[in-house]
Amino acid sequence: MPHSPEPDEDDLDPTPAPPPVFHAEQALLGALLLDPRRLGDVTGICADSFSTAAHASLFAAINALPPPEPDEHARNTTWLNKVLTSGREQARGLTASYLHTLIQVCPWPRHAAAYARMVEAEHARRRLRAAAEHLLQTAHDASLPEPVPSVVAEADALAAVVDEIATRFPPRGGVLPRTPVSPPAVVPDHTEAAEEEQLLLATAAARPADIESVRWLLPEDFTQPLHAGLWQCLTTLVRRHEPVDPVTVLWKAQQRGLLHDGSEPSDVLRLLAEPAGSVEHWSQRALTRSLLSTVDDAARRIQAYSDDPMNTPFQLVAAARRTLADIGAVRTRWQHATGRPLPQRARAAPTTRAGPSTRRAPVASPPSARPAARAAAGRTP
16 A cells, blocks of 8 residues: 655655764864864875865864964954854855854764865775766767867866876775776667778678778777677788688688677678778777777766775775776877877876885873863853
8 A cells, every 4th residue: 555644744855964074073173173283193185085065164164264373263253253254155055053063073083184185085085986077078079179188188187186086095905996888878879880880890891901001999899799709800810811701701700609699690791792992991980989988988987886885995006007007008009000199298207105104203292281172162152
């Protein structure tokens, strides 16, 4: 029997619980409100590192205002009032009660550096995902007359983000991501690609001498398994200096088991019977499509890695670099095939594991500072 809601029953979707980083941000801001001198322990983050506008504006205000004297801060709310006033310039919804909440939920102000590291790690995850999403959008931008230079530039921008993250979270040996790679959400339409691949194969069968000039084209650049297999047959025959024509290619295809998927011999012969254009032209088209497909797959994989909260920034750096290497390999072949050099981004210096901190230990807060600040927060207007 269907459920009938009561007249006063709330039928709205429940508000999702905030993620763990939200609580880390609250703890960090509470620590800085309790003991502003802890700001000296905080590195690697800025206002943009926070997940909400209110938290970002509060951190910007704390960072901009000179810290108060500890004794004065324990006695009155002058500095807290200034923080609230400054924060409201960017987030009008900030209230004195929320500052009081931040102070109350902070477990230990002396852990401010640890809270900041959590905020930084989550910000790195968001930056990586945003860069991967932008790369994916560029790869599918049909308005670009020549997509490869734009796509490569975005891939370099993503690699630069990875390098920046690696300076703060150097990758560790043997630390790999835990997210299984999922298939693409949208199955691409390979109709045009299949037609061009057929023209390439037929033209190569008719002009086998031209195959040697396109050695940069590999079977994995094809969208159809049968086409990839037939290309292997063609290149093998040419390499062995054996006769090349539709019949010899068909015989080699049978030996490689390419007809076991239901392909009819007559279909293969028909596919190889209509050459047009040049081998180099169709090969470059296939390689360009392969490059864009590789970029699409890489961007989706990096998105999947960054969407998994179990992956640490160390793992994300390692995974992203492995994934971007796939783009680099096809990119090199594309440049060789077209003779069009692409801008090379500056390589980042090798990153190593961070050593022990050399920062001086912060001076402990006076025993009375914490309860006094909590009491002062309660008096904040």
